[in-house]
Amino acid sequence: MxxxxxxxxxxxxxxxxxxxxxxxxxxxxxxxxxxxxxxxxxxxxxxxxxxxxxxxxxxFGHTSAVSAGPGPKNVKVVYIDSGKIMSDVIQQITAGAGTLSHRQAAAVGTAVGQTIQEVARVYAAKGDLVLSQNVLAAPASNNLTAMTEAEVMGRVNAILAGKGHA
Known part of the structure; x- marks a missing residue:
């Protein structure tokens, strides 16, 4: 086996x-x-x-909708701190002569708002994007607050002096 x-x-x-x-x-x-x-x-x-x-x-020679759009491709952003301007106007008025008539207060409020909007429109016409609130920081060269505030204060002082809109 x-x-x-x-x-x-x-x-x-x-x-x-x-x-x-x-x-x-x-x-x-x-x-x-x-x-x-x-x-x-x-x-x-x-x-x-x-x-x-x-x-x-x-x-096939077609451009995409994104690149063919009419919007700007490169936009500069500028900043106007409208809250600071308004608080400075109120501080100047309360520290100065004190009381305003209702008519003067309305004229001051209108002048402040319109002046800020006019400055913003000028820069928007150049193709810039103008921001007004909730910006934490901006380059100093793009911050238009001081220039706008000087123009606003000139108009407010003209209204307070009784000369109407400057």
Whole structure:
């Protein structure tokens, strides 16, 4: 019985071909590099499709709606601290002569608002964006508060002096 068992083991060894050292080299190009090739081709195709989708209009001579819009492309932002100007006007009026008639108070309020709006319109006509409230900081060159306040104070002083609108 022992001889039969060893004979079967020898026959099994003869049926399976022995592994050769060069079997890796016998595989074809696609068998060896199919997976990396699919990854590279997938990335290239996805990038090409993305490019075509994003620049579809440029390929056929059409411009996108974003770039064709009538709005400005580069806008300077200027700042007028209207709250500071109004508080300075109130401080000047209360520290000065004191009382105002209702008519003078209305004229002062109108002059302050209109003057700030006029200055803002001048800069907006140049293409600048004018901000008035809730700005925490702005470059000194873009802060128009002092210039606007000087103009407002001139008008307020003219109203208080009884000369009407300056």
């Amino acid at each position: 022992s001889t039969g068992h060893s004979t079967e083991a020898t026959e099994a060894q003869e049926v399976t071909p022995p592994a050769t050292e060069g079997s890796e080299e016998k595989r074809g190009f696609l068998q060896r590099y199919a997976y990396p090739l699919m990854i590279v081709l997938g990335v290239l195709c996805a990038g090409g499709a993305s490019y075509l989708i994003q620049d579809w209009g440029n390929i």
